[in-house]
Amino acid sequence: MSDRDVIEFDVLIVGAGPAGLATAIRLKQLREDLNVCVIDKASTVGAQILSGAVMEPEPLDELLPGWRDNPPPILQPVLKDEFSFLTEKSRYWMPNPPQMNNHGNFIISLGATCAWLAEQAEEAGVEIYPGFAASEPLFNEAGDQVIGVRIGDMGIDKQGNPKDGFMQGVDITAQMTVLAEGCRGSVSKALIAKFGLDADCDPQTYGIGMKELWQVPKGRVKPGTVQHTLGWPLDTSTYGGSFLYQLDEDRVALGFVIGLDYQDPEFEPFEAFQQFKNHPSIKALLEGGTIISSGARAIVEGGIQSLPKLEMPGALLVGDAGGKLNVPKIKGTHMALRSGMMAAEHLAKELTHSGYDQLWRGSSSAAELHKVRNIRPGFQKGMWFGLVNAAIETVTMGKLPRTLSNHPDHEQLRKVSEPRLSPQYDSSKRSLEPRDRLASVYFAATEHDEDQPVHLQVTDTNICVTRCKEEYNNPCTRFCPANVYEMVETDGETQLQINSANCVHCKTCDIKDPYQIINWTTPEGSAGPNYVNL
Amino acid sequence: MKILVGIKRVVDYNVRIRVKPDGSGVVTDGVKMSMNPFDEIAVEEALQIKERGECDEIIVISIGAKQSQEQLRTALAMGADRGVHVLVDEQIEPLTASKAILSVAQSEGVDLILLGKQAIDDDNNQTAQMVAALWDRPQATFASELAFTDGKVTAVREVDAGLEVLEVDLPAVISVDLRLNEPRYVKLPDMMKAKKKTIDVKSLEDLGVTSGAGVTSLGVRAPEGRQAGIKVETVEELVKELQARGLVND
Structure with a gap:
């Protein structure tokens, strides 16, 4: 050439x-x-x-x-920090961790x-x-x-x-x-x-973040309010929580971040996010509003020991x-x-x-x-241990002579034969959009010419129908927030179907796939999500 | 032959359109904008005509805010020779656009004006027709095939009843339809070269056009959302629900 x-x-x-x-x-x-x-x-x-x-x-x-004097289009000074712990029906206010004090900071749209x-x-x-x-x-x-x-x-x-x-x-x-x-x-x-x-x-460790930008009915939003939650709908073995930032013009940016070292192969990050939105304290803010844009992206969580x-x-x-x-x-x-x-x-x-x-x-x-190197790894032993560890690390300002290690996310899944850790989510009780992952992809405005090579390369699709099916029940069909991976039956044979046109380029599959046989590559230029102010 | 191609900056076709909360229009802040897809087809057609040796120069024109130059640059990167940007900050109506396009066409002495059949933002489908009328020259709209011979152009039009073949004398105005061609990808080196091509910036005043206000927008609103459906267990229940809504007789 x-x-x-x-x-x-x-x-x-x-x-x-x-x-x-x-x-x-x-x-x-x-x-x-x-x-x-x-x-x-x-x-x-x-x-x-x-x-x-x-x-x-x-x-x-x-x-x-x-x-x-010439600021980016979305710039809202943070006026208030709130931190709380959720149970299915209630919300318990907690002291805001010092690292999460946002005085002088701004809520922005990074896009x-x-x-x-x-x-x-x-x-x-x-x-x-x-x-x-x-x-x-x-x-x-x-x-x-x-x-x-x-x-x-x-x-x-x-x-x-x-x-x-x-x-x-x-x-x-x-x-x-x-x-x-x-x-x-x-x-x-x-x-x-x-x-x-x-x-x-150390191996790198990651999280998946999902986000939606909402336009809600007039008068509900208190611009500059920053809220974070821990707890429901996650079980205590899964690291994660929500963020909800109130913007001007009746807009709310909210999302959910989940550590990709979660262990339950049946767990669905997208479902956890949607479940969270339907918590009574959150739903009241969103109900009657519409989604402006939504999407997902993997984030790096390994800190300095994984750099x-x-x-x-x-x-x-x-x-x-x-x-x-x-x-x-x-x-x-x-x-x-x-x-x-x-x-x-x-x-x-x-x-x-x-x-x-x-x-x-x-x-x-x-x-x-x-x-802060020891705070995230502390959550490998569950939320309560993680919180106590975080408190110790915060008080000692990271000066304890130890560095906790990170582990590779793709090795953390338990087999389906072991008992489930995370709760089953009942999606029928939810009333807020989107109703499922495909509806969510619509708000990401993702676009790929369907007649191009599949940019999600699976090196051995045999594993999908044999070992993976048996050991983990094809977790790719659940961890992908865009429903890219499906196991479909044609003529009595089950096969992996990759709906690559749905991909929002979050890269979760490349990270979490337990056999590391998924390789995320770039599709044609311009293809992919078209987020608005995310 | 000299060709003038009109292009408009519109909200990208992949973007979900949202109406501004105050109903004054649709949201364009932070929204991906692109060249109107039909205009892209018009640019591609001009390029193909030029590549066949039937055209000497392609001028692209856009009327709109400063950012319209991004779309002009795209057309220049595709291969157009130079651009004219008519800078206007407010929304203009098709008649004003038509007068501006015609003014540039006349001062440039073009033989052919190629336009998209309509812009995907307001779906007016008026500009080509108005330009032709003001110019008092022939028009062929919704073209899906074009051929040029001795000062004439044969255009296949996509009409409701099928295909209509027209022969029109040049100079003429042609509006293009979806199936005319498939626009090319822009090459990175051409993108870089396009930065060096000229774009003349003009005002409506420079062109001797006054912005008319023949049409006033009273408001924009989104279509009503669909009501959620219900599930019924039995035929009896279905009949009852339909009767309750007055959809079947008792």
Whole structure:
């Protein structure tokens, strides 16, 4: 394929999220002369970004000092923090954990904020190309250095043959490639494996976050109220909880986050979220309203002990492509922005990978993650142990001479033969939309040309009908929030059916599948969800 | 031959349309916007005509807010030669759009105006017809096939009764339908080149067009939601429920 177009840049950034855009903006501020390109698989910047989100504003103050005079479209100062424990019928108020004090922080839509950041970046001279998906990394001839990425082809049919209008993807090469794909990025995953970047750290551990943005009847919302809950509808062995942020214009952002180290193979994260919404105290707020947009995304929860090396020859990992979310704070945007800015400051001196990992590990961001390192792993032993452990770690400020380990999420499922841990949810009592996962996908406005190769590659579909069916009863049909995986019977034979057009790019399947035979790859550029203000 | 193609920035077809709570229109904040799909087909057709050597220059025009330039850039990346952006901040009606398009067409001396049959936001389906009337030139609407020979164009139109074949003299206005072609993907290198192509920004005033207010929007509202159904256990119950609603006689 010698006729493939090649485009060259000084720095290529894969992913237009907070980390990637902060890298780009900072780099142009410091080195006007560098050609900086950002690509993103979404049709427009922000369309595939999903986060709670409450943001600490300090990194933005540093990156764009005048930003408060020209703010992103959704920016609601936090006025009140509330924390409670739910049972099926009641709600018990609890003291707000100190890490979750949001005084001075803002409720934002990370999607809208990224679209706004992209405008700032373009003004600074960054070239941003949404709609182009990085399908694989490119290496030098010796194969020991990253030299860019290949953009996926467009116009290939399901069987892999070129259709009319087939367009070969270009190669983008750069002196330095910055991977800012977010949690479990597909190129990052390949590179972490190739360079063994995770050889000296714990396995990464993840969560799945589901979110809906609601327009509710006038007068109910108290803008600036931030609420979090623990407890119902989760059993105590499953880590997770809800967030509910009240915005202006009668809008409410709410969602549910569940640790992907949950053990019950029959558990359905999506159902837990929907069940939560129908709690009497939540339903009263939403009833009569409509969903503006909804979606899901895996998040990184492993903290500093699971953080891979952030550099490799020719490339850096920034933001959650490395995994810098602060779990007790339930925030990652400030960490993403900071790691991007740090990467830019490093690259502005010299276009080399060498030294970035050390720079980051010596920073206040690393210290922030170090301090809270033992809180998330404490919940492996259940919610009550986790809470007591969290209290001890908070009081001792992470100074106890110990670091609890993380475990790989895909190894945590119990067999179906063991008794169930999570309760059976009765969906018939629910009255709020969406009624099921397919209805939810509708609000994600996800779109994939159906006549393209399936981007969810299952390497051995035999396992699905044999071992997996027997051992775990095909958990992919339940953990996927978009109903992508179905076991269907045709002519008396059960088979895995992959409804890849429903995919919302959350990457949960790539993480939780117990045999690690699902590989999430990028579909055609522009395909995927089109979120509105998530 | 010189072709003018009109394109409009609209809410993307994948997006679920929501009406603003105050009923003044539909929500566009934070919503994905794209080129009207029928206009994309018009651009593709112009490109194919040019690739056959039957056209020398393709000019794309868009009327709308500043962001309309994103859609003009897309058309330039597909292969159009240059763009004209008529900057207006308020909603304009088809008659004003038609006058603006015609003004540019006349000053550029184009032989063909290609437009989408309608925009998917307001579904007016008026602009092509109005441009042709104001210009006093022939029109062929809903074209699904075009062929050019010596100053004439043969257009196959998709009409209710089937297909109608028209031959019209150039200059003419043609509005295109869905089945005319399949628009190409935009290449990244072309996207980069498109940034260097010119877009002239003009106001309605520059074009000598006054924005008329012949139509006033009284309000926009969403269709009524469907009532939830009920489940019945027996035929007797079904009959009873239908009778209660006055749908069958006692």
